[in-house]
Amino acid sequence: MFANDPLQFYAPAMDLTSITPTPQALKALTHPVRLRMLGLLRVEGSATATQLATRLGLNSGATSYHLRQLATHGFITDDEERGNGRDRWWKAAHQATMTGREAPPDDEARETLDAYLQSVVTVLTEQLQRAVEERALLPDAWRAASEFSDFGIRLTPARAKALMDHLDEILLGQEEDDSDDAADFVVQLTAFPRPGTVTGDPS
Secondary structure, three states: OEEEOOOOOOOOOOHOOEOOOOOHHHHHHHOOHHHHHHHHHHHHHHHHHHHHHHOOOOHHHHHHHHHHHHHHHOOEOOOOOOOOOOEEEEEEEEOEEEEOOOOOOOOOHHHHHHHHHHHHHHHHHHHHHHHHHHHHOOOHHHHOOOOOOOOOOOOHHHHHHHHHHHHHHHHHOOOOOOOOOOOOOOOOOOOOOOOOOOOOOOO
16 A cells, blocks of 8 residues: 655656555654655655755754654665765655555554554645645646546445555556656545544544
8 A cells, every 4th residue: 555655656666666664664754744855855856954944944953853764764865976075965765655554463553554644644635735726827638637526435344445456556557658748647545434434433
């Protein structure tokens, strides 16, 4: 399953590199700022702490701290081709973060995964809002290719998982276009029981 920090799914399936973090490493991604940083490095390429701080509206100290946390857990690494004695350049170590759909092995791992997904949803929501806001500026062809909708269907957990696995296969099977009119195209994939229908929680 892609339980992803956004802005990172533009690699064709054949060339996709990914990381499946341990629960301990996944804790480093429970902070939305780190997800944004990792996403920017994956999509826009290598950057320094100063560049990322400017891009995200942070101070350099906080940015450096978050970058060290990402590096400690293997999500980013030094870009030795860009670095010099004065500036340290960082690059993403992988193109995607993967987590399984299977239940985590213990309560702590479950809580970590849920905290990570909270951050994922925060960043996805920000990206979705920005996409809607700039829709008026899109050419007609891209407006026609964009979609903002949801679907409801009654399924068992087994059939729901099978559906998600099938959608994964479709998305991973897409190859990138190199034509002049191609652009990075984001598919946000969310799927869940309608809130309250399984848990009985009225909130």
